[in-house]
Amino acid sequence: MPDAADILPGTLDLMILAVLAGAPEHGYGIARAIHARSGASLLVEEGTLYPALRRLEKKGLLEGAWRQSEANRRARYYTLSAEGSRRLAGETDRWKRSAGAVERVIAGVAPGPQQERV
Amino acid sequence: MARTITRRWLDALRSLWSRGDADLDGLDDELAHHMERLERAGLACGLNEHEARAEAHRRFGDVRRARRRTAGVIRKEQHMLKIAIVLGGLVLIGSPVAAWSLALEDQTWQKVAPFTGVRFEAGAVLVEHAGDWWRLDAIEGVAADELYAASALAFGPDLAQKRMSEDIAEVLGAAGVEAGRTVSMTLAPVAGGAPQVFGDVEMTRDNRRRVWADRSGILANDARWSRVAPYTGLVLEGGVVRVEHNGVWHELLAIDGVETPALIASAAAAFGEERIEKRLGEDIAQVLLAAGLAPSETVTLHLRTPAGVSIEVTGVSMDAEKRDELWRSRHPARD
Numbered sequence: 304m305p306d307a308a309d310i311l312p313g314t315l316d317l318m319i320l321a322v323l324a325g326a327p328e329h330g331y332g333i334a335r336a337i338h339a340r341s342g343a344s345l346l347v348e349e350g351t352l353y354p355a356l357r358r359l360e361k362k363g364l365l366e367g368a369w370r371q372s373e374a375n376r377r378a379r380y381y382t383l384s385a386e387g388s389r390r391l392a393g394e395t396d397r398w399k400r401s402a403g404a405v406e407r408v409i410a411g412v413a414p415g416p417q418q419e420r421v
Numbered sequence: 422m423a424r425t426i427t428r429r430w431l432d433a434l435r436s437l438w439s440r441g442d443a444d445l446d447g448l449d450d451e452l453a454h455h456m457e458r459l460e461r462a463g464l465a466c467g468l469n470e471h472e473a474r475a476e477a478h479r480r481f482g483d484v485r486r487a488r489r490r491t492a493g494v495i496r497k498e499q500h501m502l503k504i505a506i507v508l509g510g511l512v513l514i515g516s517p518v519a520a521w522s523l524a525l526e527d528q529t530w531q532k533v534a535p536f537t538g539v540r541f542e543a544g545a546v547l548v549e550h551a552g553d554w555w556r557l558d559a560i561e562g563v564a565a566d567e568l569y570a571a572s573a574l575a576f577g578p579d580l581a582q583k584r585m586s587e588d589i590a591e592v593l594g595a596a597g598v599e600a601g602r603t604v605s606m607t608l609a610p611v612a613g614g615a616p617q618v619f620g621d622v623e624m625t626r627d628n629r630r631r632v633w634a635d636r637s638g639i640l641a642n643d644a645r646w647s648r649v650a651p652y653t654g655l656v657l658e659g660g661v662v663r664v665e666h667n668g669v670w671h672e673l674l675a676i677d678g679v680e681t682p683a684l685i686a687s688a689a690a691a692f693g694e695e696r697i698e699k700r701l702g703e704d705i706a707q708v709l710l711a712a713g714l715a716p717s718e719t720v721t722l723h724l725r726t727p728a729g730v731s732i733e734v735t736g737v738s739m740d741a742e743k744r745d746e747l748w749r750s751r752h753p754a755r756d
Contacts, residue, residue: 316574330451331458349455349480350487353448357494358595369447374458379451 315347315355317398320364320383320391329378330356356381364390448491452484486562493599532588534629535560535604535622539586539636546585547611549635550619555608558616560589561598562605571596579679579712586632590624600624636710648706650744651676651720651737655702660685662701664724665747666734671724674731676705678721679712687712702747706739 322328322336333356334349359365364387372378383391456477463473481487536557538549546557546565557565568589573581575595585592593600603623609616654665655673662673662681673681688700691711700708709720722734 329454331455334455348482349459350452350482350484351490353452353487354490354494354596357491361494372454374461376454376457377450378454379447 314398315351316359317391317394319352319355319359319381320387320394323365323381323383324388324391327380327382329372329380331378333381359387363387445492445495448488448495452488452491456481456484490563490596490598493594496599532629533624533626534587534589534632535606535624536589537628537631537635539582539632541582548606548608550606550608550622554611556611558607558609560604560606561593561600562607563593563596563598568592568596579677579683583636583712586636587629648744649739649741650702650705650747651722651739653743653746654750655698655747657685657698657701664722665750666722666724666737669727671722671726673722674725675723676709676720677717678723679709680723683712684708699751702751703744 318337319333322333322340325336328336330349330352334347334352337345337347356365356367360367360381364384365381366384367379367381369377370380459477459480460470460473463476464470468476478484536548536550538554540547540554546569547554548557549555559565560568563571569581569585572585572592572595575592576584590600593604601624603621605618605620606622607616607618652664652666652673653668654670656663660682662685663670664673665671673684675681676684679687684701685697688697688704688708688711691707692700692704717739719736719738722737723731724734725731
């Protein structure tokens with residue numbers, strides 16, 4: 304297994320939104336999903352999820368509700384709101400463009416025809 | 422009638438305070454659920470109880486810090502609701518002056534800082550405290566890079582430096598920490614040496630004013646930077662900005678990622694609503710600084726060509742000749 308990497312600043316919110324696009328989940332489940340989907344390559348200090356979850360909820364991107372968990376214990380589940388879905392689409396697009404640009408810089412690939420050097 | 426309104430207002434306040442306690446109790450349950458699941462996972466992997474608990478804490482991080490930060494987010498939301506209800510109530514019962522005073526107090530509270538200057542150099546955040554410059558390691562236990570990331574996330578990467586410098590209380594809030602009248606700062610000597618913790622540093626309006634003046638002074642005192650432009654012509658018509666670049670007129674979409682509406686807003690905020698076109702043209706360097714960008718010798722122009730194609734032009738020089746040409750085009754009689 305490769306060494307786990309710290310997550311890039313600002314990407315935790317995007318990953319939370321992406322995980323919740325599948326189904327409602329509680330904090331522990333979100334942490335497990337990030338771990339699994341990243342192939343255990345990302346190191347998320349799981350306690351940092353909770354301020355982010357409440358902040359996203361406050362922005363109206365998530366909705367939180369108490370339910371019984373699969374372990375039969377009361378847990379707070381988070382669901383992606385319609386606004387959250389829109390934000391996810393926009394942020395995913397922005398992330399892909401940024402990541403692609405950085406990738407091209409690292410790889411030393413010349414800019415595409417739409418770019419002009421001055 | 423007035424008595425009924427007053428009672429409803431008091432009920433709303435009481436309910437909000439009770440809900441606050443319930444939300445924090447719920448947070449404890451939520452964190453406990455997570456820790457329990459981690460411990461059970463550890464046990465299932467063959468760890469003993471002690472090892473499973475230690476592994477759970479390693480993966481979760483500092484539980485008290487997570488609680489404090491999350492509680493900060495919850496409290497901040499409730500604080501805003503309480504202010505809204507209290508203000509509404511004061512207006513309803515005929516105390517608009519008291520409401521205005523309270524609103525002013527709440528608004529001005531955000532415009533404070535624990536340091537008197539901020540610089541961003543070589544990936545480090547330097548702050549001025551007690552007359553000396555230090556490398557900022559953390560405020561209220563939140564690392565400087567975390568604060569920067571929270572600022573970028575909450576206000577956008579283009580405004581991250583400006584907000585972190587001038588609105589640190591809001592940035593702390595975005596990072597989940599409710600700043601009090603004082604904060605603790607962990608600072609390291611710029612020349613090197615062990616970090617020191619300064620507890621109970623006062624967040625004052627005067628400090629914040631000095632930060633603002635310091636940031637504004639960087640540009641105001643640097644004529645080389647202040648009298649330059651990345652284009653040779655600019656017109657603003659109906660909210661659309663068109664600029665001349667290499668002899669061709671394009672629609673300006675953004676400069677260094679700051680979109681045109683934000684540039685217009687920054688120009689208005691820095692110089693007033695009048696003569697925005699002049700400021701975007703002749704004083705674009707100051708407008709960019711007001712938008713939170715650091716001075717730079719080149720910028721990236723995001724343009725829409727006459728054919729309607731969106732392009733990014735990187736490495737466009739900010740130079741005095743272009744600004745002079747722009748100035749002459751705007752003042753033909755004086756040429």
